[in-house]
Amino acid sequence: MLRRLLALAVATSITLPAFADASAVQELVKQGQYESALAEAESGLADQPKDPELRFLKGLALTELGRRSEAIEVFQNLTADYPELPEPYNNLAVIYAQQKEFDKARSALEMAIRTHPAYATAHENLGDIYSRLASQAYSKALQLDSGNAVAEAKLALVRQLVSTAADPSAAMAAARAEPVAAAPVAAAATAPTPNPAPAGDAEQRVRSRVAAWAKAWASKDAEAYLSFYAPTFAVPGGRSRSAWEAERRQRVGGKPGKITVELEDVRVKMRGDTATVDFRQHYNSYNFDASAHKTLELIHDGDQWHIRREVVSG
Numbered sequence: 001m002l003r004r005l006l007a008l009a010v011a012t013s014i015t016l017p018a019f020a021d022a023s024a025v026q027e028l029v030k031q032g033q034y035e036s037a038l039a040e041a042e043s044g045l046a047d048q049p050k051d052p053e054l055r056f057l058k059g060l061a062l063t064e065l066g067r068r069s070e071a072i073e074v075f076q077n078l079t080a081d082y083p084e085l086p087e088p089y090n091n092l093a094v095i096y097a098q099q100k101e102f103d104k105a106r107s108a109l110e111m112a113i114r115t116h117p118a119y120a121t122a123h124e125n126l127g128d129i130y131s132r133l134a135s136q137a138y139s140k141a142l143q144l145d146s147g148n149a150v151a152e153a154k155l156a157l158v159r160q161l162v163s164t165a166a167d168p169s170a171a172m173a174a175a176r177a178e179p180v181a182a183a184p185v186a187a188a189a190t191a192p193t194p195n196p197a198p199a200g201d202a203e204q205r206v207r208s209r210v211a212a213w214a215k216a217w218a219s220k221d222a223e224a225y226l227s228f229y230a231p232t233f234a235v236p237g238g239r240s241r242s243a244w245e246a247e248r249r250q251r252v253g254g255k256p257g258k259i260t261v262e263l264e265d266v267r268v269k270m271r272g273d274t275a276t277v278d279f280r281q282h283y284n285s286y287n288f289d290a291s292a293h294k295t296l297e298l299i300h301d302g303d304q305w306h307i308r309r310e311v312v313s314g
Contacts, residue, residue: 022053029060037061052082059091066291068095079111086112086119093125098282098291102132203268206275206298209305210266214281218261222253230299230306257286273300 025044028037041058045051059074072095078088089112096105106129112122138155141148209228216224226245235244264280277296283289297309 025057034061034064086116214261222249230308234309259285
């Protein structure tokens with residue numbers, strides 16, 4: 001598992017009093033077999049109901065399965081029974097952050113740090129929460145004063161920081177690149193035979209491209225959104241491209257009210273002219289909120305990166 005807060009963070013092994021052997025459950029969690037992990041954990045807890053590691057792993061499995069209220073109860077009970085442990089507080093913060101309850105997430109992380117001041121994960125995650133709270137404050141300032149250029153610049157900077165926080169090297173590169181909401185500038189048409197871009201530059205262009213895709217979606221610009229998909233895009237469900245585009249135009253451009261599309265824990269793997277981008281996507285509208293893991297496969301087809309494949313999981 002990852003250290004970052006909004007990526008369901010923390011190691012699946014914690015320093016706890018020893019009870020039952022939780023290694024089998026831990027392995028199932030690592031493999032992403034969360035239903036099986038939950039069943040194994042509950043089976044072990046039937047004999048050892050106080051086993052802290054099994055309870056912790058049960059909370060992890062419930063979180064990954066989207067059963068947040070149950071996971072919250074598991075971690076809250078762990079903090080009551082083992083208040084000296086920082087990890088349950090950290091995972092509570094994970095869930096609160098997913099639910100946009102950033103004040104609760106901050107309080108949970110402060111408790112984690114109070115119990116274990118050297119817990120680096122909680123300090124990093126608290127930084128992420130402060131970034132989120134700053135984003136909310138700058139957004140509110142812009143709502144009250146739309147001409148506040150300073151607040152707008154600060155908001156763009158914070159959003160860029162959050163989108164690249166999962167990769168420190170990417171964060172440093174982003175500071176020298178265009179804002180997160182900007183699409184990368186295409187190479188000049190008059191350039192003869194350009195030298196291949198360094199791998200770091202290519203990765204940053206992919207990151208910027210995915211950020212621009214999310215911005216077009218959030219702006220409800222259906223045509224711009226669809227332009228990010230390659231002609232060879234693998235349409236899900238075996239439908240025709242035209243049917244899929246018609247549906248996406250309706251869902252993207254025809255959605256009433258404001259929507260937000262936020263990407264967390266963005267990870268990029270480069271392989272020549274192909275890039276695989278994994279991230280946690282948070283979608284919010286007036287009547288629907290959802291978080292899911294998404295994988296985009298992009299290809300470089302001339303002068304730009306386009307989405308060839310899109311996979312959504314839990």
